[in-house]
Amino acid sequence: MDGSEPLDTRPLNAELHSTEPGTATSNNAAEEAAALEAVANHHGSMLKRLDALVSALTQAVKTGNPVAEHDAQGVLLEWCETELLPHASAEEGPLYSGAGREPEGRLLVEALLAEHQAFVRLIEELRGASGVDAAVTAGAVRNVFALHLDTENRILLPLIVAAPGLSLVQAVEGLSELVGEAHVHRTRSGHGG
């Protein structure tokens, strides 16, 4: 029962979901695995950057340096606006909607969407905070984000890869907000590289 795949409900309903040949479903396991890795890697670099920005703010607050604090808070807020929130919005497209149509993904996607809303609230709170309050709120953004990414990497993405009617490649291709600079695309006939 406890195989290496975190979620595998395929044996029960795989035949009901069988797809016609010629549908857009990607059956290429290697491409799907590469897409999962690309999203997980992008998550990893986002978290690394967020860690650094939150640490800078916390450090400035600890050392009582208002100029450094103001700067660090500004950079963090800008990153949240230009990286974190666009990432969340991009996910709410094909990635979440596909998983949300799967019986085993519906509640998961609802919970992930609630966390996206939590980011919006925390970022708004961070904007109006200063000193220790700002550092605490920044730490909350960081910790919620880390848990959120972990759920996406370990549950959501494998669920999409395993679902016979879904393609992770298709859900993320062309979206740099989700895969960074990695090139995720379906290999089509006669189209190399």
Ligand SMILES: [Fe+2]
């Ligand atoms: Fe997300």
Ligand SMILES: [Fe+2]
């Ligand atoms: Fe994400």
